[in-house]
Amino acid sequence: MESAGNIAEFLREKSVLVTGSTGFLAKIFVEKVLRVQPSVKKLFLLVRASDGCSVEERFQNEVIGKELFDVLREKHGKDFDSFISDKVSAVAGDISYENLGIKDYGVREQLWKEVDIVVNVAATTNFYERYDVALGINVMGAKNVLEFAKQCRKIKMLLHxxxxxxxxxxxxxxxxRAFHFGEALRPDLKVDIAEELELLEEKKNQIHAEKKTKEAEKEAMKELGIQRARIHGWPNTYVFTKAMGEMLLGHTRGDLPLVIIRPTIITSIYKDPLPGWMEGARTIDSIIIGYAKGNISSFLGDPQMSMDLIPGDMVVNAMIASMAAHTNQNSQFIYHVSSSVRNPVKYSTLLESGHQYFQNNPRTTSDGKPMKMTAMHVMKTMTDFKRYMFLRYRLPLEGFR
Ligand SMILES: NC(=O)c1ccc[n+]([C@@H]2O[C@H](COP(=O)([O-])OP(=O)(O)OC[C@H]3O[C@@H](n4cnc5c(N)ncnc54)[C@H](OP(=O)(O)O)[C@@H]3O)[C@@H](O)[C@H]2O)c1
Structure with a gap:
């Protein structure tokens, strides 16, 4: 692998199209590229317009205006705004559509002419998303990004x-290892994406014929996703559609170099630019917040088990390093980015450090008094859990009855 300096050098005078930058991970990527290689030619950020908010407003409020960019802001001082407008351009679009929903032909032509690398981070990360939405973004959206990348005349790779x-x-x-096209996790089954799309259409027609309410339609779509995922051996709609997305990219990439990055649970930034920076409450944070608020007092799981976590900046470093390593190599490369067995994080680490942190930095009650934190009660087996529920809740309730 090349040195950090060479990796940054690779980005010099490159133009990169990035999707998903209003989200957590792509924002860290954008900041890092601008910080380590100010001579990058241009970052084009595909941003969805949302109700009542223009793409430029979203870019200012949800990307560049974030605390994450403070180090960069300080580095450039009064020239920060001109640096950003010179290096970054927000483009209105949506990956669920052909040509990424970019309506302006002039903008599309500029991207096809200038873009060297496409980085697809956009996704719906809701585990139980509506099947039509998840298929539209994580499967067909990924394919639309690939088709767009193929039209870029200088393209060197798609990083997904x-x-x-x-x-x-x-x-x-x-x-x-890459999935074979049509591979299911259940060895006796095949995944047929075209069939999945047909099934979806049939279900939608049926829902419309039955004149279901919007809410009932949403529930039916969510249910369909979970059902299809489980039939094929995946636990939820999110991972099933992400797997189909990978398959479709691998199958249709032609000779376009493709790097697929598979992170585990992405957590806050480890080092650069802001240690501990995180956005929103995601994955493991909901447990920490629940514990801090006193809403979660017990936990079912083996404290000695590894929960695989990886800081966001490490994922971004892996993305950039793999871009530099595989540019123009006509093949498909897959990288798992995880703490895994080499540097495992156990559940006990989360429980102990959480307890210690909130003891040293207690939350306060409404009248300003520090809240007392008790260690989380851990149950290793279902039998322990049932016993705990019985003694703690069922018995007192029976008593009241
Ligand atoms: N977070 C994790 O722990 C984790 C772990 C493993 C892998 N990943 C993968 O890492 C990637 C980034 O995750 P994240 O946590 O940063 O997700 P996130 O915060 O939910 O961000 C998702 C981004 O995708 C955009 N997006 C969704 N649908 C789109 C569409 N149709 N067209 C254009 N943009 C669209 C969102 O835009 P809007 O703001 O308009 O919604 C948002 O910018 C995903 O591919 C995810 O599968 C995440």
């Missing part, structure tokens, strides 16, 4: 961010 959990529920060594 997937998830390590495309592996579903498996034990042992999970290799960095």
């Amino acid at each position: 961010v997937s998830t390590a959990y495309v592996a579903g529920v498996q034990e042992g060594l999970i290799t960095e």
